[in-house]
Amino acid sequence: MNKSVEQLQTVRETIAAAAAEAKRDEASVTLVAVSKTFEAADIRPVIEAGQRVFGENRVQEAQGKWPALKQEFPDIELHLIGPLQSNKAKEAVALFDCIETVDREKIAAELAKETVKQGKAMRFYVQVNTGAEPQKAGIAPQETVAFVERCRAVHGLAVEGLMCIPPVDENPGPHFALLAKLATEAGLAKLSMGMSGDYALAVAFGATSVRVGSAIFGSR
Ligand SMILES: *Cc1c(COP(=O)(O)O)cnc(C)c1O
Numbered sequence: 001m002n003k004s005v006e007q008l009q010t011v012r013e014t015i016a017a018a019a020a021e022a023k024r025d026e027a028s029v030t031l032v033a034v035s036k037t038f039e040a041a042d043i044r045p046v047i048e049a050g051q052r053v054f055g056e057n058r059v060q061e062a063q064g065k066w067p068a069l070k071q072e073f074p075d076i077e078l079h080l081i082g083p084l085q086s087n088k089a090k091e092a093v094a095l096f097d098c099i100e101t102v103d104r105e106k107i108a109a110e111l112a113k114e115t116v117k118q119g120k121a122m123r124f125y126v127q128v129n130t131g132a133e134p135q136k137a138g139i140a141p142q143e144t145v146a147f148v149e150r151c152r153a154v155h156g157l158a159v160e161g162l163m164c165i166p167p168v169d170e171n172p173g174p175h176f177a178l179l180a181k182l183a184t185e186a187g188l189a190k191l192s193m194g195m196s197g198d199y200a201l202a203v204a205f206g207a208t209s210v211r212v213g214s215a216i217f218g219s220r
Pocket of ligand 1: 034036057081082165195196197211212213214215
C-alpha cells in the first residue's frame with residue numbers, strides 16, 4: 001500500500017480512539033489533511049483512498065495543484081490554513097471553500113467583499129494567537145469575542161469557528177482549552193486545533209477538526 005494511504009489509515013484510527021476515549025462521536029471530528037509542499041502526484045492516492053478535506057497554507061502554491069484536482073474530484077473541500085494578504089483575497093475566495101485564518105479587520109472586509117462578488121458560499125474561522133506570540137498571526141485572545149461579532153455584524157462573514165496554532169515549545173493543552181472557552185463565549189461550535197504532534201490531545205479538548213500534515217504525507 002502507498003505509504004501516505006497507510007499513514008492516513010493510522011491517523012483515522014487514532015482520531016477514532018481519541019474520540020471514543022473522550023466519549024465523542026468520531027464523526028464529530030473532521031480530518032483536514034495538510035498537503036503543503038507535496039505535489040498532486042503525492043496527494044492523489046490519498047484522495048483515491050477517500051480523503052476529501054485538505055489544507056494548504058499558501059494561495060499561490062495551492063493554485064498550482066488544486067484547480068485540476070478539484071475539477072476531477074468536485075466534492076473536495078479545500079481549507080486555507082496559512083496567513084492571507086488582502087491582495088490575495090480574490091484568489092483565495094475563488095479556490096478555497098473555507099478560510100481558517102481571518103485575524104484582522106482589513107482581511108475580514110476584503111473577504112466579505114469577494115464572497116459577495118463571487119456569489120460563493122464561503123466558510124470562515126477566526127485565527128487566535130493563544131500564546132500571544134509576537135511573530136505569530138492571529139487575533140489576541142482578549143479581542144476575539146468582539147472581533148468575531150464585528151466579522152458577523154459589520155462584514156456579514158459566516159464565521160463558524162476558531163483556529164489556533166499553539167507555541168511549539170509549550171504544552172498545547174491549555175491553548176486548546178483557551179480556544180474552546182473563547183468559542184463558547186463567542187457562540188461558535190467549531191474548533192480547528194491539533195496538528196501531527198498533538199491531534200489526539202486536541203480531540204480530547206473538543207477539536208471538531210484537526211489539521212494533520214507530516215503524520216500522513218511524511219516530513220517536509
Ligand atoms: C503545516 C501546518 C499544519 C500541519 O502540520 P503537521 O505538523 O505537519 O501536521 C497544521 N496547521 C497549520 C496552520 C500548518 O501550517
